[in-house]
Amino acid sequence: MTPTPGRTVLLGPQRFLLTAGTVVQQVAPDGPVAVVNAGWQEREADDGELQEVLGGRGSMLRLFARAAEVVEADPALAEAVVVLRTAQHELSALYERRLAHALDALDDLRRAAARPDVRSSGVADAVRALRDLDTWFLDAVGQLYGELVASGVLERSDVLRRHQEEVERLLADAPVLAVAGGHVGELVRLLRLFRVRPRPEQHVVAWSGGAMAMTERVVLFQDRVGDQDPVGFAGAQVWDRGLRRAPGLVVLPHARRRLRLDDPERVATLVRRFADATCVLLDDGARVEVAGDGALPPGTRVLTPEGAVGVVGEAA
């Protein structure tokens, strides 16, 4: 008999509005809750409040601490991880530089004096160039992971295998997996290293960065750079592949704080660039239950191709 597919609920940031406990209770009233809060990094063990919210049911997977133990015990693996991280950051720096030029080109074309249809054609192709860059980056990252796997260093690591097996057992016992936010780069790396994959029938409740990790590709975004905010790349960039539990979505937590939603052109570019997915806003208090076919419930706030914020189920 085919098991009933598990529910997938994505939530907004939980720092000031703790709804995760209620939602977990609704989707899985009994049994342990497998918890990943590796995005908190050094604060991973500081989970008292989270345990309280989960009614003491949390079965903490402790991926960050496990990773520290693995790299301590296995120097060859530690070195391979450093090499991978360094290469990914170097690759990312090149990607950012290419993106910056591509975004400048797009802006330039938008302002160009030309026949509207000619200009539109140029703009559309410039957006395609952004997509190509995203694809190039993700493929190149995939190749780096491929090199790591092919090196055999993961397979040879007894300490890693022991931790992977422990994590697998904890996951197998839990009807629900809860994934907290934090450093999403670290989170997806550790989910992959310890082979954390929710079973099809296992419920998933993930919030903020944790929700991003449940999508096909993790998209980092920060429009607000400049006088009041730290310098950095202004715009969106893909970083890695996620667990694909919520396919067809680009998840944008803290959108109000990080995106310039009052700039329709900028928003429209984001939507067109990720046109194969729906850009979902996950601000404080947001709750989005993703159906098995990827459908979104009414009331979900999304970005529209016109560069506005729309609501699923409401007429445009």
Add this chain to the structure above:
Amino acid sequence: MSRPRKLAVNRLRERVAAGADPVASVDRFLARRTVPVVEGRFATFVWRGEADEVMVRHRVVGLPDPLRLKRMPRTDLWWVSIELPEGSRVEYQYETVRGGHREEYLQDPLNPRVAHGPFGASSVCAATGYVVPDWTRPDPEARPGEVVGMRLRSRALRREQELAVYLPARFRRTRRYPLLVVHDGYDYLDYAAARTVLDNLVHRDEVESLVVAFVPPGDRLVEYANHAPHARFVARELVPFLGEQLPLVDAPRARTLLGSSFGGIASLSTAVRYPGEFGALVLQSASMVFTDIGDDHGGGPAFDPVVRFVNAYRARPRRVVERIHQTCGVYEPLITPNRSMVQTFRDVGTQVRYAEARDGHNWENWRDRLRDALTWVYPGEQKFVYE
């Protein structure tokens, strides 16, 4: 449209001229205001006391220096109003003449706001819109890094060189850190709040956890003015020494030199002498004085080697680092050469981030630009964090 209100000092002048008690009026005027009096885009400097002449000394390019104050009839109040663009910050001192005796470098006795530097303190006039950045103030939530003293014997400089090394909070020997070498290092610690800034920016994930070597100069005007032994010390002695003592990323992209004024020249000239050894430079109001024709650069003898170096570089510019973060105050005489050098650096393929501030050649200007510089040179992981 409402008529602009008269400046407070003009209203005071009118009241006193109309017969109001001059002493009580001035007392009340000063009691109700901070000094200098900033109203919209104007700032009024006031000084109270007996004198024959009172002047503001400020070194702001474009304004008369000295800026003479007028005495208000029937009072002992001296004043002058100037236009001060939004966001400006001006450091100044008073100069007075009384009975033929001139007194210089006086702080404004009516203004408690003071900036410190190696040559003493100056009073500060902050225009409308200028706010001391919150990240320059101690944040109790920011875990502090540690500053440790080190010494090394320098063959290049023929002396024992001391330095202060900043290790970030949660420093671990199993990690690798990028390096920032700061010229005039102790002044950055004492006058530019460098330690607090680093603690805050690292805590907020705006800047990568990094190791910073704060290095003081010996004979500054010699060693920082394109001096081969200094460059050799930095590139061939200091960097390898720190690499042996600390877990540093062993790559040019993870090595940055920072300096202001002559320290900017020390940074640039070291990179020119050792191209490819460093990934980035942070040049704050660098003394990049040059001549296009003739040799009258106006900087005095101390600038002669600097001008020779900058002229030679401009004659044969080359890409010696990948990136340069360059800033200058628009009220400094150095603003023109700094603007010119941006294009020179860009023409050879250097990535340049250039910013100007309505400020002068001083430590608080350089402090206020540190966030922009450090987040650009060594960006933190904030873009990854979605709590």
